[in-house]
Amino acid sequence: MNDTIKLPKDFLDIMKSLLKDEYDDFLKSYDKDSTKAFILNKNKTDIDYLSKVFNYEFKKYDKTDLSYIYDIDTPGKSIFHEMGLFYIQEPSASIPAFLLDVQEGEKVLDLCAAPGGKSITMGIKLNSKGVLISNEINSKRCRILSENIERMGIDNAIVINEDTDKLKKIFIEDFDKIMVDAPCSGEGMFRKNEDARNEWSLENVKICKERQLHILDNASSMLKNDGYMVYSTCTFNKSENEEVVEEFLKTHPDFYLVKTVRHFPHQGIGEGHFAALLYKNVAGESTIKKKVKEVRGNSFKEYPSLKKFIDSNFSEEKKNDIYDNKLISFGDNLYLVPKDVINLDKILSKVKVLRLGLHLGTVEKNIFKPSYSLAKALKKDDFKNIINFSSDDIRIKKYISGETIEINDDLDNNTSYENGWILLLVDGNPLSFGKIVNGQIKNHYPKGLRKNLI
Numbered sequence: 001m002n003d004t005i006k007l008p009k010d011f012l013d014i015m016k017s018l019l020k021d022e023y024d025d026f027l028k029s030y031d032k033d034s035t036k037a038f039i040l041n042k043n044k045t046d047i048d049y050l051s052k053v054f055n056y057e058f059k060k061y062d063k064t065d066l067s068y069i070y071d072i073d074t075p076g077k078s079i080f081h082e083m084g085l086f087y088i089q090e091p092s093a094s095i096p097a098f099l100l101d102v103q104e105g106e107k108v109l110d111l112c113a114a115p116g117g118k119s120i121t122m123g124i125k126l127n128s129k130g131v132l133i134s135n136e137i138n139s140k141r142c143r144i145l146s147e148n149i150e151r152m153g154i155d156n157a158i159v160i161n162e163d164t165d166k167l168k169k170i171f172i173e174d175f176d177k178i179m180v181d182a183p184c185s186g187e188g189m190f191r192k193n194e195d196a197r198n199e200w201s202l203e204n205v206k207i208c209k210e211r212q213l214h215i216l217d218n219a220s221s222m223l224k225n226d227g228y229m230v231y232s233t234c235t236f237n238k239s240e241n242e243e244v245v246e247e248f249l250k251t252h253p254d255f256y257l258v259k260t261v262r263h264f265p266h267q268g269i270g271e272g273h274f275a276a277l278l279y280k281n282v283a284g285e286s287t288i289k290k291k292v293k294e295v296r297g298n299s300f301k302e303y304p305s306l307k308k309f310i311d312s313n314f315s316e317e318k319k320n321d322i323y324d325n326k327l328i329s330f331g332d333n334l335y336l337v338p339k340d341v342i343n344l345d346k347i348l349s350k351v352k353v354l355r356l357g358l359h360l361g362t363v364e365k366n367i368f369k370p371s372y373s374l375a376k377a378l379k380k381d382d383f384k385n386i387i388n389f390s391s392d393d394i395r396i397k398k399y400i401s402g403e404t405i406e407i408n409d410d411l412d413n414n415t416s417y418e419n420g421w422i423l424l425l426v427d428g429n430p431l432s433f434g435k436i437v438n439g440q441i442k443n444h445y446p447k448g449l450r451k452n453l454i
Contacts, residue, residue, distance in 0.1 A: 005030050005190070005191065005197070006197065007030075007190060007197060008197065008200050008201070010201070010202050011187065011190075011200060011237075014236075014237050015236065018236070018237070018238065019264070022264075022266065022267075025266040026264060026265070026266045028266065029191070029264075029265040029266040030190075030191055030265075032265075034090065034191055034192050034271060035069060035090065035091055035269045035270060035271075036069065036070055036071065036075075036088070036090070037061055037067050037068060037069045037070065037088075037089060037090060037091040037094070037269075037270075038067070038068055038070070038075060038086040038087060038088045038089060039066050039067055039086060039087045039088075039089050039094060039117060039120060039121055039124070040066045040067075040068055040085075040086055041084055041085050041086055041087070041120075041124055041152055041153070042066065042124060043124055043127055043128075043153070044083070044084060044085050044153065044429055045085045045429065047060075047068060049085075049427070050068075050080065050085065050086070053080060053391055053427075054070075054072065054074065054075070054078075054080075056070065056072055058070050061091040061094065061269065061270075062268075062269075063091070063092070063094075063095055063098070063263070063268075063270075064091075064094040064095060064097075064098035065098060066094065066098075066121060066124065067089070067091050067094040068086075069091060069269060075088065076088050077453070078453070079391055079396070079397060079400065079426060079453055080391065082151070082400060082431065082449075082451075082453070083426055083429050083430075083431055084151045084152040084153050084376055084429075085429065087116070087117060087120045087121075087148065087152060089117040090270060090271050091269050091270040092188075092263045092269070092270025092271055092272055092273040093117055093118075093234065093270070093271070093273060094117070094121065095232070095261055095263060095273050095275050096118055096179060096181055096230045096232035096273065096275040097117075097118045097121035097122055097125075097179065097230075098121075099230050099232075099259065099261060099275050099277050100122070100177050100179055100228060100229075100230040100277070101228075102122045102125040102126060102177055103125070104125070104126055104127050104129040104130060105126075105129045105130040105340075106126065106130045106176040106177055107130055107131050107174060107175050107176050107177075107340060107342060108122050108126065108130065108131070108132045108133070108175060108176065108177045108178070108179070109132075109133050109135070109171070109174075109175045109177070109178045109179070109219075109222060110122065110132065110133070110134045110135065110178075110179040110181075111135050111164055111167075111178065111179065111180050111181075111215060111218075111219055112135070112136065112137070112180060112181050112182055112183060112215065113134040113135055113136050113145050113159075113179075113181075114136040114138065114141035114142060114144055114145040115141065115144050115145055115148060116134070116144070116145045116148035116149055118179050118181055119132060119134040119145065119149060119154075119157065119179075120148060120149065120152050120154065122177075122179065123149065123152065123154035123156070123157055124152070124154070126154075126156060128155055128156050129156070130156065130338070130340055131156050131157075131158070131338040131340045131341050131342065132154070132156060132157040132158070133157070133158045133160065133171075133175075133342075134149065134157055134158070134159050134160070135159075135160045135161070135162055135164075135167065136159075136160075136161060137161065137162065137163055137164075138161075139161050142159065142160075142161040142354055143354065145159055145354075146159040146354045146355045149355065150355070150359075150372070150373050150376060151376060152376070153376040153377045153378075153430075154377075155336070155357070155358040155373075155377035156338040156357065156358075157355065157357070158337075158338075158341065158347065158353065158355060158356055158357055159353070159354040159355035160347070160351050160352060160353050160354065161352040161353075161354055162351055162352055164214075164215050164218040164219065165218060166350070166351075167218065167222065167351075168218040168219075168221050168222055170343055170346045170347070170350060170351065171222040171342060171343060172221060172222065173221070173222070173223065173224050173225065174222060174224065174342045174343065175222055175223055175224060175227060175342075176224055176227050176228075177227060177228050177229070177230075178219050178222060178223050178227070178228075178229040178230075179229075179230050179232075180215055180216055180219050180229060180230065180231045180232070181230075181232045181233070182208075182211070182212040182215055182216070182231065182232070182233055182240075183208065183211060183212070183215075184208050184212070184233035184234060184235040184240050185200055185204050185205045185208050185235045185237070185240060186199075186200070186234060186235060187200065187234075187235040187236045187237065187272070188233075188234035188235055188236065188265075188271045188272035188273060189234060189271065191265065191271060192271070205237060205239055205240060206239070208235075208240050209239050209240050209243070209244055212231075212233070212240060212244050213244055213247060213248060216231055216244065216248045217248070217251070217252075220248075220252050220255065220280070223280050224280070225280055225281065225282045226279075226280065226281060227279075227280050228258070228277060228278065228279055228280075229255075229277075229278045229280070230275055230276065230277055230278070231244065231245060231248075231275070231276045231278065232273060232274060232275040232276070233273070233274050234271065234272065234273055234274075235274065236264065236272060236274070240274075241262075241274040241276075242260070245257060245260070245276045245278075248278075249278075254280055254281060254282045254283075255278050255279065255280050255281075256278065256279045256280075256281065257276060257277075257278060257279075258277040258278065258279050259276070259277045260274075260275070260276045260277075261273075261274070261275045261276075262274050293345040294345075295326070295328075295344040295345050295348065296326075297326035297327050297328050297337065298327045298328060298329050298334075299327070300323065300327055303327075303329075303334065303363050303368065304366070305363060305366055305367055305368035306334060306360065306361070306363060306368040308368075309368050309370065309421070310322055310323075312384075313383055313384050313385055313421070314382060314383060314384070315381060315382055315383075315384070317382075318378075318382040318383075322336060324339060325337060325338060325339045325357070326338075326339060326341075326344070327360075328348070328356060328357075330356070332362045332363055332364050333359065333361075333362055334359075334360045334361060334362070334363060334368075335356040335357050335358065335359055335360065336357050336358040336360050337356055337357040338357055341357070358373060358374065358377055359371045359373040359374065360373075360374050361374060370421060370433050371433075372432055372433070372444075372445070372446050372449075374433070375423060375424075375430050375431065375432050375433045376430060376431075376432075378423065378430045379430070380423075380425055380428050380429070380430065383423040383430075385417075385420065385421065385422045385423065386422065386423045386424075386425055387417065387422050387423070387424055387425065387434075387441070388425040388426075388427075388428060389424065389425065389426050389427075390426075390427065391426050391427045394454065396424070396426055396431070397453045397454050398454070399424065399432075399434070399441070399443060399445060400431075400445055400449075400450060400451060400453055401450055401451065401452050401453070401454070402443055402445065402447070402450045403443060404440050404441060404442055404443050405434070405440065405441040406439065406440055407436065407439050407440065407441065417436050418436065419435075419436050419437055419438065420435065420436060421433055421434075421435055421436075422434050422435070422436050422441065424441070431445075432444060432445045
């Protein structure tokens, strides 16, 4: 085994007892480099396009449907990453979301969601139909979660920052699917994370197990009858995996174990993961009585500049889609909330919300300014006023760094562009809004996201 990786003795004893004849192969896996992979955003692109622009043949991960393996350095530093065409995630971490098998139109909860890989996968599968509530108790990690969901263009996600004790009082048998990727001792991170190795202890394993059971118990009451829940960790010991599931089932007789998936790093590609699919089946009809308070939201007519922007710039299909959802204002900020959202009144009054669906933009002095989030959530046919750049065009890379773009005769086949908002595309994929002013595209790429890709 790699001498630079010092593994805790108690951990090695556990693994030797668990793996028996496979133990030596497990230790040898630490001599190998970690495998890199990403989740494909199939709602924006396909793998053939990415293979072409990277001049590289990506290999599909054989255990899930959206994960692709690579061995080049550039994906996370590329314009294609900025476009939200993929999300970088080690391959075995894609197993839990694949196992939960989210379908379009469902109501889905991700209880421990940061940094966002599983929420993003489920959001891709929802394909703007239904609703995804992504929760993270750590406020700093929750901001990262929200930023990742924004970059990937997921428009029907609500990102919240709450404890599960509070959420179980708000959401009662409300979700078709729940993901519980629980905080754990992180043994699957040992190969690439020294802090995870140093922080591990038998006492921490015990603490994690107690916390995992508590979160699962809270999650159980939020799941609908006939609903499915995945419990997963990125750790190896049985205490946090099989034993948690067994103890949960003993105290929750309405739940049944459908399937368990275990993956160790010596058994194939990936750092290792555990996932269990649970099914809820309560006998008889539910006796729970729910009081639902209707939230009407704001009228689009209250914001003439927003309504004019929508009516003038969007396709008929996209206009109908926008007007079919709820408009909610927070000060100058306007959000489009999925029409299928659950308990919106309680979310607005009792929950710390970082992202309330899709941020449309802001209205200041009766002037509407579209947001980066809105641009990322669009498809090229949604918006009328567009300008398309090749991914190797130096001007679009300069735009991402904060520069303006001069409109000249060689841009987009000599098309004439009027002053006003325009959607910038890269190879047909929306990147950001810009504003044309007297022959220049003024830069509206978020300052916090600007970077040098040249």
